[in-house]
Amino acid sequence: MSWIGKIATKVSKFSLNKSDKRLYNAIKRIIGTSPTNLAIYKLAMQHTSVAKENKDGFKESNERLEYLGDAVLGSIVAHFLFKRYPYKNEGFLTDIRSRIVSRASLGDLSKKIGLDELIEVDTKRKNAYSHKSLYGDAIEAFIGAVYLDKGFYFCQKFIVNRILLTHLDLQTIIETDKNYKSKLIEWAQKESRNVQFSISKDKAENNSRQFVAQVLLDENPISTGNGYTKKNAQQDAARRACEALEIE
Structure with a gap:
C-alpha cells in the first residue's frame, strides 16, 4: 500500500x-x-x-x-x-x-x-x-x-x-540589502563567464504592468524572475540564478 x-x-x-x-x-x-x-x-x-x-x-x-x-x-x-x-x-x-x-x-x-x-x-x-x-x-x-x-x-x-x-x-x-544582480555579475567576472540580463516580456495585470526578466549565462537561459519594475524583475531573476549556481 x-x-x-x-x-x-x-x-x-x-x-x-x-x-x-x-x-x-x-x-x-x-x-x-x-x-x-x-x-x-x-x-x-x-x-x-x-x-x-x-x-x-x-x-x-x-x-x-x-x-x-x-x-x-x-x-x-x-x-x-x-x-x-x-x-x-x-x-x-x-x-x-x-x-x-x-x-x-x-x-x-x-x-x-x-x-x-x-x-x-x-x-x-x-x-x-x-x-x-x-x-x-x-x-x-x-x-x-x-x-x-x-x-x-x-x-x-x-x-x-x-x-x-x-x-x-x-x-x-x-x-539587509541583498543585491543579487551585483553578486551574480561579480561571480561571473571571477569565473570568466558571460552573464546577461534581459526583459523577455511584460504583461498587464490588474492595470499594473508586470515585468519578466531572464538571466543568460554564456548565452544560455538559466532563470527568470518577475517584478512590477524592471529592477525588481532582474533582482528576482538574479536571486534564482544565484540559488541555481549555489553562489553565497
Missing part, C-alpha cells in the same frame, strides 16, 4: 518500532502535537536518493510533498506579510517573501527545527547534493505533510508561530 492509501490511518505511539517512535517524538516536538499519520512524515523525510519503487513502478520520495509544501508555504508567507505590513507596496512584499522562502533561508530553517537529523539520504551520495537544496526541499516536504495530516489552518499556525515568529528576524531581513 502506498502512502496515499495510509492518509486516514491513525497512529498509536505504543505500536511503533524504535525508529518510528523516534520520528513520532521528533514530529510532536516540532509541530507541538502528536502526528495523526506517521506515514506522510516518513515520506517527507525520504530523499529521492533513497527512494524505492512501489508495485506500480513509481519511486516514492518527498518530491511530490515538496511541490505541495512549496505552494502552501508561499501562500501562508504572502498572507502573513500582507497583514503584518498593511502599508507596504507589492514590490516590498514580494522581495521579503522571496528572501524568506529562498533555498538558503529554508535550508537554515530546516536545521533550526531539527529536520537535518531526520532526513533520510544516501550518505554515499550526500556530497552530490547541496545542503541548502537538500534541507530546503525537506522543510517544504515536511510542510506538505503537516498540511495533509492536520489541515490548512493548523499548518498556517505552525508556519507562523513555530517558524516565522520563532526563527526569523524579520527586521534584519528587511534591513
Whole structure:
C-alpha cells in the first residue's frame, strides 16, 4: 500500500518500532502535537536518493510533498506579510517573501527545527547534493505533510508561530540589502563567464504592468524572475540564478 492509501490511518505511539517512535517524538516536538499519520512524515523525510519503487513502478520520495509544501508555504508567507505590513507596496512584499522562502533561508530553517537529523539520504551520495537544496526541499516536504495530516489552518499556525515568529528576524531581513544582480555579475567576472540580463516580456495585470526578466549565462537561459519594475524583475531573476549556481 502506498502512502496515499495510509492518509486516514491513525497512529498509536505504543505500536511503533524504535525508529518510528523516534520520528513520532521528533514530529510532536516540532509541530507541538502528536502526528495523526506517521506515514506522510516518513515520506517527507525520504530523499529521492533513497527512494524505492512501489508495485506500480513509481519511486516514492518527498518530491511530490515538496511541490505541495512549496505552494502552501508561499501562500501562508504572502498572507502573513500582507497583514503584518498593511502599508507596504507589492514590490516590498514580494522581495521579503522571496528572501524568506529562498533555498538558503529554508535550508537554515530546516536545521533550526531539527529536520537535518531526520532526513533520510544516501550518505554515499550526500556530497552530490547541496545542503541548502537538500534541507530546503525537506522543510517544504515536511510542510506538505503537516498540511495533509492536520489541515490548512493548523499548518498556517505552525508556519507562523513555530517558524516565522520563532526563527526569523524579520527586521534584519528587511534591513539587509541583498543585491543579487551585483553578486551574480561579480561571480561571473571571477569565473570568466558571460552573464546577461534581459526583459523577455511584460504583461498587464490588474492595470499594473508586470515585468519578466531572464538571466543568460554564456548565452544560455538559466532563470527568470518577475517584478512590477524592471529592477525588481532582474533582482528576482538574479536571486534564482544565484540559488541555481549555489553562489553565497
